[in-house]
Amino acid sequence: MRAIYLILSRELFVRVKTKQFWILSILGPVLMSAFIAVPIIITKMDDSTQTIWVQDDAQLWKQKLPSKEKLLLIPAPLKGQALIDSLAQDENLGLLTVTAEVFGKDPGKGLKFTSQSPMSIKVQDYLTENISKTVEDKKLEENGVSRAKLDSMKTPEFSIQSVKPEGSSQSSEKAFGLASIGSMLMYFFILIYGMQVLRGVSEEKSNRIMEVLISSVQPFQL
Numbered sequence: 001m002r003a004i005y006l007i008l009s010r011e012l013f014v015r016v017k018t019k020q021f022w023i024l025s026i027l028g029p030v031l032m033s034a035f036i037a038v039p040i041i042i043t044k045m046d047d048s049t050q051t052i053w054v055q056d057d058a059q060l061w062k063q064k065l066p067s068k069e070k071l072l073l074i075p076a077p078l079k080g081q082a083l084i085d086s087l088a089q090d091e092n093l094g095l096l097t098v099t100a101e102v103f104g105k106d107p108g109k110g111l112k113f114t115s116q117s118p119m120s121i122k123v124q125d126y127l128t129e130n131i132s133k134t135v136e137d138k139k140l141e142e143n144g145v146s147r148a149k150l151d152s153m154k155t156p157e158f159s160i161q162s163v164k165p166e167g168s169s170q171s172s173e174k175a176f177g178l179a180s181i182g183s184m185l186m187y188f189f190i191l192i193y194g195m196q197v198l199r200g201v202s203e204e205k206s207n208r209i210m211e212v213l214i215s216s217v218q219p220f221q222l
Helices: 002-015 019-045 080-089 121-142 147-153 172-207 209-216
Strands: 050-056 071-075 093-098 111-115
Touching (some): 172 209
Parallel strands (some): 050 071
């Protein structure tokens, strides 16, 4: 037991008392979580309103443009070189051009966005969803089918409730959340302490510590 205690205390002394161990153990998971959380927080804290001029050559929106909070869609007030100059001077300004190809098999060919800065994922998802629904409404109207009638025929979203034999319900979302947290913790442990093991093996190979230990203690103790 004394040999096991000496080996264990030496490893703890070498690994645990180093600053690198505590930095990896504490700041490692925090920094990796921050890489995921910070962009989401910045996106939610962004209060700037993006303005998009719309050049609707396909008459996709015959009525009001689908603006929303922090996103203003208005008909393009300029044309030609004046329009290009305005887009070049304002990073928060964009131009969405809609042609008749939006009603074809590939609606993306009828859409073009011009701006100094790329369109955010949130804005792109909102416009894609709205355009898809508007195009679908027009096709339904051409075939004499109303949106209300189509929605009444759709099956609403539902989920299957899981119950235990005693009758109490089970939450699959809670189980999924716990499994995700457990997977992340296991990933951190493998990443952080796997590096410690690798560093220890490299040190033993370079300092010939393993040869001394093998000649001094039993394999089981080591």
